[in-house]
Amino acid sequence: MINLPEDKVIITVAQTGALVTKSMNPSLPEQPEEIAESAYACHQEGAAICHIHARDKEGKPTGSKEVFEEIHERIRAKCNIILQDSTGGGPNLTLEQRIECLHAKPEMASLNMGTMIRVSGQYAGVPFSNMRKDIEAYIARMNKLGIKPEMEVYSHAMFREVDNLVQKGLVKKPYYINLVLGMMYQGAVDATPKYLYSMIDFLPEGTIFNVTPVGVAQLPLTTMGMILGGCIRVGMEDNIYYRKGELVKNNAQFVARAVRIARELNKEPATPAEARKILGLGSD
Ligand code: KMH
Ligand code: ZN
Numbered sequence: 587m588i589n590l591p592e593d594k595v596i597i598t599v600a601q602t603g604a605l606v607t608k609s610m611n612p613s614l615p616e617q618p619e620e621i622a623e624s625a626y627a628c629h630q631e632g633a634a635i636c637h638i639h640a641r642d643k644e645g646k647p648t649g650s651k652e653v654f655e656e657i658h659e660r661i662r663a664k665c666n667i668i669l670q671d672s673t674g675g676g677p678n679l680t681l682e683q684r685i686e687c688l689h690a691k692p693e694m695a696s697l698n699m700g701t702m703i704r705v706s707g708q709y710a711g712v713p714f715s716n717m718r719k720d721i722e723a724y725i726a727r728m729n730k731l732g733i734k735p736e737m738e739v740y741s742h743a744m745f746r747e748v749d750n751l752v753q754k755g756l757v758k759k760p761y762y763i764n765l766v767l768g769m770m771y772q773g774a775v776d777a778t779p780k781y782l783y784s785m786i787d788f789l790p791e792g793t794i795f796n797v798t799p800v801g802v803a804q805l806p807l808t809t810m811g812m813i814l815g816g817c818i819r820v821g822m823e824d825n826i827y828y829r830k831g832e833l834v835k836n837n838a839q840f841v842a843r844a845v846r847i848a849r850e851l852n853k854e855p856a857t858p859a860e861a862r863k864i865l866g867l868g869s870d
Contacts, residue, residue, distance in 0.1 A: 587789040588760055589815045590864065595848045596817035596856045598635040598796060599628040601837045603823025604647045604676030605707065611826040611833050616641040618653065622660030625667055627838035628821075632845040632855030635668040636661065637696065637736075637819065639676070640687070647676025649683035654690035666858045668867065670694035670736055673724055677709045681720055688727055693867050696764070697724055697735040699744040702771035714771060721747060725756045734867060736796070738764045740774040745788045752790055759792035760866055764819065767807060768800035777803030779810060786814060794865065800824045804840075809847055820844050 590596065601615050601624050608614050615624040618640075625636045640653040658669055671692040675684035688695055698716040705711075728735050735757060737748055751757045765785050768777030775781040777799040789795055797811030797818050804825040808818040820840040828834040828843075845855050856864060 587786065587791070587793045587795060587815075590794065590817065590856075592815075593853055594856045594860065594864070595812050595853045596635065596796070596861045596864065597633045597841060597844055597848075598637050598670065598817065598819040598821075599625070599633040599837050599841055600637040600798070600819055600821035600823035601625065601628070602639045602641065604639055604672075604674065605709075606822055606826060607645065611822060613834070613836050614822055614826075615837070616645050617643075618656040618660050621657050622664060624837050625661045626664040627836065628841045629665040629667040629858070631838045631841040633667060633841045634856050634858045634861035635670050635694070637670045637672060637821070637823065638692070639672045639823065647678055649675050649679050649686040651686045651689045654687040654692070658690055658692065668693050668858050668861060670696065672696045674698050674714070674738070677704070677712055677714070681715070685724055685727055688731055688733060691731065692733060693862075694734045694736050694762075694865075695728055696738050697721065697728070698738045699747040700740065700773065702740060702769070702773035704770065705772050706770045718747060718750065721751070722754075722756065725751060729756065734762065734865065736762050736764050738766050738798075739785065740766045740769055740771065742775070742785060742788055743773075748790060758866070760864075761790060761793040762796065762865055763789060763793050764796040764798050766798045766800065768803050777801065777807055779807070782807055782810060782814075798824060802827070802830075805843075808844060812848055812851055812853060818844060
């Protein structure tokens with residue numbers, strides 16, 4: 587693992603996701619204009635990376651290149667936050683639809699490192715399919731387009747898939763690994779300190795890690811992630827409550843709280859330019 591500069595933390599905001607709806611939290615940004623406005627507010631509060639999911643006009647997940655391009659353009663008109671598109675897409679999308687977004691040329695894109703099965707909600711029993719051959723096809727496309735993968739690891743077993751890419755020379759240092767804890771999927775670990783510590787032990791040398799705790803663990807485990815020298819992700823994709831019984835007002839409220847905690851820990855949020863340098867994304 588590579589430690590971030592001690593006085594810095596890279597904050598990602600995951601604003602929308604695939605499974606949250608406006609009926610769960612009416613302030614969820616879904617359409618390109620809403621996503622861009624919210625991304626700007628998050629950037630102003632200290633987010634360096636914006637993890638992006640797109641929705642169609644009805645609010646369903648879409649992989650449409652055009653919609654992603656519109657989101658990118660609208661965000662770029664306001665700020666230089668790093669654009670990280672989701673190739674997880676949503677349960678209604680095919681494997682090919684999930685990577686259409688790469689052709690909208692984000693700087694980074696998510697790369698999910700294993701197959702899991704959803705255990706609750708509308709999609710209970712539906713697999714979130716990420717087979718080795720598909721992971722390799724996704725990374726090949728990302729490499730061709732010069733896009734840095736954000737490898738999402740949901741359990742210890744998925745480090746075998748990370749090792750597969752490392753051994754085949756398909757990913758470059760610094761590796762960027764997102765430890766996602768607490769997804770309601772068969773094949774994912776719970777969001778607890780013990781799981782977080784033990785997953786950090788498996789990070790390959792040359793890795794910068796990010797912590798994405800889902801649900802109520804978002805606040806305590808992102809705090810722990812910062813203490814342990816990681817980057818963190820907050821946002822409504824992973825959690826819609828600011829505190830017990832109180833819906834978050836917007837994504838920027840989560841970023842502002844993360845920055846307040848970072849500062850109590852003597853850390854400053856990395857700017858997008860600083861984050862590009864740390865992650866090896868090229869010039870700002
Ligand atoms: N909702 C997640 C934690 C992706 O976008 O590629 C999973 C996720 C997947 O972020
Ligand atoms: Zn996502």
